[in-house]
Amino acid sequence: xxxxxxxxxxxxxxxxxxxxxxxxxxxxxxxxxxxxxxxxxxxxxxxxxxxxxxxxxxxxxxxxxxxxxxxxxxxxxxxxxxxxxxxxxxxxxxxxxxxxxxxxxxxxxxxxxxxxxxxxxxxxxxxxxxxxxxxxxxxxxxxxxxxxxxxxxxxxxxxxxxxxxxxxxxxxxxxxxxxxxxxxxxxxxxxxxxxxxxxxxx
Numbered sequence: 349x350x351x352x353x354x355x356x357x358x359x360x361x362x363x364x365x366x367x368x369x370x371x372x373x374x375x376x377x378x379x380x381x382x383x384x385x386x387x388x389x390x391x392x393x394x395x396x397x398x399x400x401x402x403x404x405x406x407x408x409x410x411x412x413x414x415x416x417x418x419x420x421x422x423x424x425x426x427x428x429x430x431x432x433x434x435x436x437x438x439x440x441x442x443x444x445x446x447x448x449x450x451x452x453x454x455x456x457x458x459x460x461x462x463x464x465x466x467x468x469x470x471x472x473x474x475x476x477x478x479x480x481x482x483x484x485x486x487x488x489x490x491x492x493x494x495x496x497x498x499x500x501x502x503x504x505x506x507x508x509x510x511x512x513x514x515x516x517x518x519x520x521x522x523x524x525x526x527x528x529x530x531x532x533x534x535x536x537x538x539x540x541x542x543x544x545x546x547x548x549x550x
Contacts, residue, residue: 353401353412360390368439377437381414381421384444391416398437402428406492409453414442424451424487445487452521454480457528458493467503467531474498475530481509485518496528506530 368378382388414421423442507529
């Protein structure tokens with residue numbers, strides 16, 4: 349499961365473009381906490397710490413506990429905006445969540461046991477159809493990734509969401525049994541097969 353991240357913050361007394369620019373010059377990033385049937389709370393966080401957490405690669409599907417004036421807000425990151433030139437974060441949105449709430453998150457997909465796939469051992473190519481899968485999942489059970497075991501899959505086979513073990517209480521947003529990946533023949537093998545078929549026809 350994704351680790352719970354902590355992010356200290358301070359309330360913003362002033363909002364607006366001018367105040368936001370001043371904060372960024374001081375190494376702070378304006379942000380807002382919203383949702384949970386409470387009014388939005390304007391805050392600012394340390395840019396270096398936010399960048400460090402973004403670098404983990406799973407920030408957007410991690411629970412982030414934000415402490416503001418001694419009060420802890422349990423949140424899920426919803427959006428981080430970046431400067432178009434410098435790529436520095438310039439604003440962040442956090443959604444309040446209750447411990448027993450269900451949230452929708454995009455979870456990255458990882459593949460394991462490629463050496464145990466007959467198709468890949470024969471030179472087949474793993475064609476990833478979905479690099480992320482949207483799940484509805486309990487807020488305290490958000491996975492770092494969905495692990496897909498390719499053991500036994502041969503060339504020409506597809507891996508569907510039904511073959512993936514999901515966290516308890518989680519379900520895909522898409523209700524049909526969609527394809528996550530396929531194992532396809534390498535281009536060289538395709539050419540050989542096409543030539544063989546052409547020869548047989550002739």
